[in-house]
Amino acid sequence: MKHRFSAFEICPAVCAAGENYIICVPTPVPVLMSVFIAGEEFTNDFCGVKISSTHVQKFTVPQALLDRAKKYTVVYEIIYREAYSSKKEAPVRENFAFQPIEKTDDIRIYHLSDVHGRKDPAISAAQYFGSALDLLILNGDISSSSQTVEETLLPLKIAFYVTKGQKPCIITRGNHDLRGLLAERIDEFYPLDHGLFYYSVYLGPIRIMVLDCGEDKNDDHSEYAGTIAFHKYRQKETAFIQDTVALQGREKPRSDRYRFVLSHIPFMHTDYDPQRGVHEFDIEQDTYSYWVKLLNDNWKPxxxxxxxxxxxxMIRGEAKFNEKGFAAPIVFGGKPLDDDVFGCAIRLKDNRAEISFNGKDCTPVQKCYIMF
Ligand SMILES: [Fe+2]
Incomplete structure (x- = not known):
């Protein structure tokens, strides 16, 4: 062997997407890695060939299996891959407890977005609920670009430092995550549901529709130099919303106690000023208006x-930032400010949401309530 790699700390994040958890484990060196749940082995392979040279090992496991087992084991072996007779180091193994959302009420969610690289303040702010946290949401722009590996790994790193791999997370992508050298390889770093960043997910009594607007300006904007193609992607997403509201919107009674829409970009906002005319952020007006209508009429978050x-x-009804008329209350939950970042603590209990906003010292600076 020409050189030897060192063992590293296993830092998994258990991300909910669709009906699965995607267990994501950053790996600084080439490894063969497996996850074991209730005696079943899950491998990270492409059509049978195990993947070793990746920045993140990802394992798709059924939510129901991990929810029952409440623990999982990660095993890796550092590998020096050759055409024949590859060499491996001794296996490293670590067990993790997992706490699914099994409660039917009193759910505690912490939401962060737009951290823009403020790792330590973000981790501190997300301690608001302490060990009582049930779900962590990292809702895009956690870094300011996907230019470097370190930036692109930041959401998973923060997820691990907050949850220790023991609580479910939802990690979405923001528009800044679509910029930089690694943006075209972002599927290596983020949890997806069958290759997509939009999906719906059940966690205990909650159903969440996760939507993905992609960039915030049109595909032909000079800033992108022709590197993006979101218009058709959003049209496919419209079909997903149509299908989802058709399946779940007319359930009587609803099979969820709480339901909400999650998206980095507030697509109900039209940044139009009659004095100024059309603005570069005013995109996809017909598509986004239709999304709002579908959700208002059929899904009723x-x-x-x-x-x-x-x-x-929080805003309600007709207001700035809700020009398209999203019918439900709208919560904005991420604000970077100097060396701090403010997130949003949501407690769902007794058919209401108690929402607090706090920075790194975990002292609420605002509170609001939604009655359902
Ligand atoms: Fe953004």
């Missing part, structure tokens, strides 16, 4: 949860 505009607080 209890609230919407968004980032991107660097604000914290």
């Amino acid at each position: 209890d609230f919407g949860l968004f980032g991107h505009i660097h604000r914290i607080g």
Whole structure:
């Protein structure tokens, strides 16, 4: 062997997407890795060939299996891959407890977005609920670009430092995550549901529709130099929303106690000023208006949860930032400010949401309530 790699700390994040958890484990060196749950082995392979040279090992496991087992084991072997007779180091193994959302009420969610690289303040702010946290949501723009491996790994790193691999997370992508050298390889670093960043997910009594607007300007904007093609992607996403609301929107009674929409970009916002005319951020008006109508008429979320505009607080009804008329209360839950970042603590209990906004010292700076 020409050189030897060192063992490293296993830092998994258990991300909910669709009906599965995607267990994501950053790996600084080439490894063969497996996850074991209730005696079943899950491998990271492409059509039978195990993947070793990747920045993140990802394992898709059924939620129901891990929810029952409440523990999993990660095993890796550092590998020096050759055409024949590859060499391996001794296996490293670590067990993790897992706490699914089994409660039917009193669910505690912490939401962060737009951290823009403020790792330590973000981890501190997300301690708001302490060990009582049930779900962590990282809702895009956690870094300011996907230019480097370190930046692109930051959501998974924060997820691990907050949850220790023991609580479920949801990690979405923001528009800044689509910029930089690694943006075209972002599927290596993020949890997806069957290759897509939009999906719906059940966690205990909650159903969440996770939507993905992609970039915030049109595909032909000069800033992108022709590197993006989101218009058709959003059209496919419209079909997903249509299908989802058709399946779940007319359930009587609803099979979930709480339901909300999650998206980095608040697509109900039209940044139009008659004095100024059309703005470069005013995109996909017909598509986004139709999304709002589908959700209002057929899915009826209890609230919407968004980032991107660097604000914290809640609005209802017709207001600035809701020009398209999203019918449910809208929560903005991510605000970077100097060396701090403000996130949003949501407690769902007794058919209401108690929402607090806090920075790194975990002291609420605002509170609001939604009655369902
Ligand atoms: Fe953003």
